[in-house]
Amino acid sequence: MGLVFGLSACGDSKETDSGTTDSSAAAIDCTPYTAFGDIKGKTVTIYTGIVTPEDKPHIDSYKPFETCTGATIKYEGDKAFETQVLIRAEAGNPPDLAFVPQPGLLQRLVATGKAKEAPAETAANVDKHFGKDWKAYGTVDGKFYAAPLGANVKSLVWYSPTEFKDSGYAVPTTLAELKTLSDKMVADGKKPWCAGISSGEATGWPLTDWMEDFMLRLSGPEAYDKWVSHGIPFNGPEATAALDAVGGYLKNDQYVNGGLGDVKSIAGTTFQDAGLPILDGTCSLHRQASFYAANFPKDKKVAADGDVFAFYLPGETADSKPVLGGGEFVVAFADRPEVKAFQTYLSSDTWANAKAKLSSGWVSANKGLDPNNLTNPVDKLSAEILQDPNATFRFDGSDMMPAAVGSNAFWKQTTAWITGQDTKTTLDKIEAAWPK
Amino acid sequence: MTTAAPLSTTPVSKSEGKKLSAASSAKSKLTSPWASLVAIVIAVLWTIPTFGLLVSSFRPEDQIKKTGWWTFFSDPTLTLDNYRAVFDAENGVNLADYLLNSVVITIPAVLIPLCLASLAAYAFAWMNFPGKNFLFITIFALQIVPLQVTLLPLLQLFVTMDIDGTFWTLWLSHSTFALPLAIYLLHNFIKEVPSSLIEAARIDGAGHVSIFFRVLLPLLTPALAAFGIFQFLWVWNDLLVALTFTGAPEISPMTVQLSNLSGTRGTAWYLLSAGAFVSIVIPVTVFLLLQRYFVRGLLAGSVKG
Numbered sequence: 211m212g213l214v215f216g217l218s219a220c221g222d223s224k225e226t227d228s229g230t231t232d233s234s235a236a237a238i239d240c241t242p243y244t245a246f247g248d249i250k251g252k253t254v255t256i257y258t259g260i261v262t263p264e265d266k267p268h269i270d271s272y273k274p275f276e277t278c279t280g281a282t283i284k285y286e287g288d289k290a291f292e293t294q295v296l297i298r299a300e301a302g303n304p305p306d307l308a309f310v311p312q313p314g315l316l317q318r319l320v321a322t323g324k325a326k327e328a329p330a331e332t333a334a335n336v337d338k339h340f341g342k343d344w345k346a347y348g349t350v351d352g353k354f355y356a357a358p359l360g361a362n363v364k365s366l367v368w369y370s371p372t373e374f375k376d377s378g379y380a381v382p383t384t385l386a387e388l389k390t391l392s393d394k395m396v397a398d399g400k401k402p403w404c405a406g407i408s409s410g411e412a413t414g415w416p417l418t419d420w421m422e423d424f425m426l427r428l429s430g431p432e433a434y435d436k437w438v439s440h441g442i443p444f445n446g447p448e449a450t451a452a453l454d455a456v457g458g459y460l461k462n463d464q465y466v467n468g469g470l471g472d473v474k475s476i477a478g479t480t481f482q483d484a485g486l487p488i489l490d491g492t493c494s495l496h497r498q499a500s501f502y503a504a505n506f507p508k509d510k511k512v513a514a515d516g517d518v519f520a521f522y523l524p525g526e527t528a529d530s531k532p533v534l535g536g537g538e539f540v541v542a543f544a545d546r547p548e549v550k551a552f553q554t555y556l557s558s559d560t561w562a563n564a565k566a567k568l569s570s571g572w573v574s575a576n577k578g579l580d581p582n583n584l585t586n587p588v589d590k591l592s593a594e595i596l597q598d599p600n601a602t603f604r605f606d607g608s609d610m611m612p613a614a615v616g617s618n619a620f621w622k623q624t625t626a627w628i629t630g631q632d633t634k635t636t637l638d639k640i641e642a643a644w645p646k
Numbered sequence: 647m648t649t650a651a652p653l654s655t656t657p658v659s660k661s662e663g664k665k666l667s668a669a670s671s672a673k674s675k676l677t678s679p680w681a682s683l684v685a686i687v688i689a690v691l692w693t694i695p696t697f698g699l700l701v702s703s704f705r706p707e708d709q710i711k712k713t714g715w716w717t718f719f720s721d722p723t724l725t726l727d728n729y730r731a732v733f734d735a736e737n738g739v740n741l742a743d744y745l746l747n748s749v750v751i752t753i754p755a756v757l758i759p760l761c762l763a764s765l766a767a768y769a770f771a772w773m774n775f776p777g778k779n780f781l782f783i784t785i786f787a788l789q790i791v792p793l794q795v796t797l798l799p800l801l802q803l804f805v806t807m808d809i810d811g812t813f814w815t816l817w818l819s820h821s822t823f824a825l826p827l828a829i830y831l832l833h834n835f836i837k838e839v840p841s842s843l844i845e846a847a848r849i850d851g852a853g854h855v856s857i858f859f860r861v862l863l864p865l866l867t868p869a870l871a872a873f874g875i876f877q878f879l880w881v882w883n884d885l886l887v888a889l890t891f892t893g894a895p896e897i898s899p900m901t902v903q904l905s906n907l908s909g910t911r912g913t914a915w916y917l918l919s920a921g922a923f924v925s926i927v928i929p930v931t932v933f934l935l936l937q938r939y940f941v942r943g944l945l946a947g948s949v950k951g
Contacts, residue, residue: 290905297797301802303810303811501910504913
């Protein structure tokens with residue numbers, strides 16, 4: 211405890227320093243949080259994988275809570291979060307709150323026995339502001355632990371609005387139209403698609419997103435859920451159809467790899483670089499999540515009338531709107547009043563809107579979030595996709611599969627697949643890697 | 647007498663001649679212009695990546711992302727934006743704070759094992775106490791324990807001792823990880839000091855304390871400096887131990903922030919070259935200042951005597 215006080219002293223001086231420069235800390239209604247008792251002078255520690263530059267809007271969005279309750283929030287971002295949080299939980303040194311980006315990791319944290327169930331007030335907020343699918347991802351063994359925080363939409367295709375206007379292309383609304391558009395671009399002498407899957411140890415993950423998107427579109431959400439939980443085999447007809455459909459784009463010499471090389475260059479291109487040829491006009495389409503917006507140089511305008519923008523990767527029909535995405539969940543390792551109060555704040559629409567005004571490249575599935583508060587056009591698009599009543603949200607499947615598959619065999623085998631291995635061998639090998 | 651003298655000298659001169667010829671042939675091989683050329687080529691080849699990093703750190707963001715550093719020569723554009731970004735406390739990280747943390751972590755983490763290890767090495771070399779050999783072998787054997795297996799138990803220990811999240815965790819853990827090798831290296835060095843020197847000091851009435859401080863410590867300086875540099879570089883560049891034990895941004899070293907610098911999804915990786923250069927400035931300076939000792943200390947153990 212002495213340690214916590216010592217650190218909070220440091221945190222205090224920092225907070226007041228930056229507090230003087232920040233005037234956006236709008237006053238909020240404090241009653242839901244003071245209901246937990248007087249928490250003035252108390253400290254809540256947060257541990258997360260969200261680091262610079264995305265951490266700044268997070269820290270700033272806590273200001274209204276800090277101002278009205280007098281509590282201090284201490285934020286620690288760490289890219290090694292996913293391994294370190296388990297070590298800390300097991301060693302008995304966990305933070306008060308952790309932002310967990312994967313339901314699978316949440317389950318492992320709950321299994322350490324150190325995680326605390328979410329307070330009733332937080333659960334009420336989640337019932338009010340989030341869809342059932344989101345609440346289910348924060349629930350382990352029937353107990354609700356973690357409220358959703360941020361979200362990202364993966365079902366997006368990046369394109370150049372200028373090119374579309376000049377060449378008379380229209381944004382496709384069905385998968386068939388997407389194919390027609392690609393063929394039209396080929397007829398115009400272009401290589402329409404660019405892709406890259408290199409990402410250090412995680413090389414291959416963009417392909418898992420491609421396959422999940424097509425699984426969701428071709429076989430529907432029910433089959434997708436079964437596939438993720440291994441209710442149907444990984445190498446069944448549904449998965450084969452999905453991966454072959456991906457191959458129709460990415461293993462098609464006429465379609466790829468715009469501005470980067472041939473099909474094999476997909477494996478060697480980093481995912482960060484893969485969409486940049488759109489800016490040079492050597493590539494027209496790039497499927498990547500909403501966070502990719504941050505990858506374009508700052509002097510390029512990311513907007514519907516700018517240098518680059520994204521459209522929703524269409525479903526089979528114009529009415530079906532399956533959305534593949536990800537998000538973070540707030541899990542608590544302490545049940546002190548200040549922690550509960552802050553948990554409740556984070557699950558509220560008050561916070562979602564405060565955060566929206568401050569950040570760029572962030573969106574939440576919180577239904578209380580007013581899309582007009584989002585400044586970034588891509589975020590606005592993502593929020594609209596998430597809040598669409600026809601939308602069916604599904605969490606990134608590889609994040610929920612066992613680690614031996616989701617962050618190992620799935621990545622490695624799809625990488626082998628893009629460099630020449632056939633679909634059947636690929637899926638058979640992933641199926642074989644599933645823990646018995 | 648006349649027959650004995652050549653007998654005793656011949657083998658000596660023979661072996662000396664052999665030594666000389668080996669040494670001189672090595673010398674002539676090493677000083678040949680071709681060897682120098684090869685050495686220069688190797689040195690240049692090994693410096694190229696670092697040089698590329700330096701060039702990259704001054705290039706603008708979109709150029710780093712799209713082209714290799716060598717295109718700098720055909721299209722030279724310089725900017726200090728990357729360095730400005732890594733020292734920008736308002737919109738990201740200010741590496742200067744963490745540079746200071748690294749210094750605060752590294753200096754005690756070098757001094758603690760040096761002090762303890764030199765004392766222990768003296769005891770193992772020149773003192774007699776029961777179980778000495780067994781203890782020495784145990785310490786020697788501890789070198790083969792990979793430090794990764796100790797991380798979780800150590801963290802649990804620090805939590806029960808209530809020092810988690812303080813600099814003590816890093817000072818203590820780096821010291822314990824360094825001690826086996828330090829004791830072993832310094833022991834070998836101290837053991838090679840001629841016993842006559844120690845005996846002479848003892849006859850003059852010196853106890854263990856004055857022998858250690860007045861006789862051995864001056865002789866030990868190169869060895870201490872050599873191990874000091876090793877330990878300094880190791881602690882300075884360590885990421886794993888720091889990641890596991892720090893648990894608060896106030897005390898995390900440079901390496902932890904450097905690994906976070908590229909952003910949550912690696913979108914700001916162009917900052918890494920500038921960040922990397924900030925982080926190697928101090929070790930490079932230390933190395934250049936102390937490199938005389940570094941080479942001397944490495945050779946000292948085997949050549950002395």
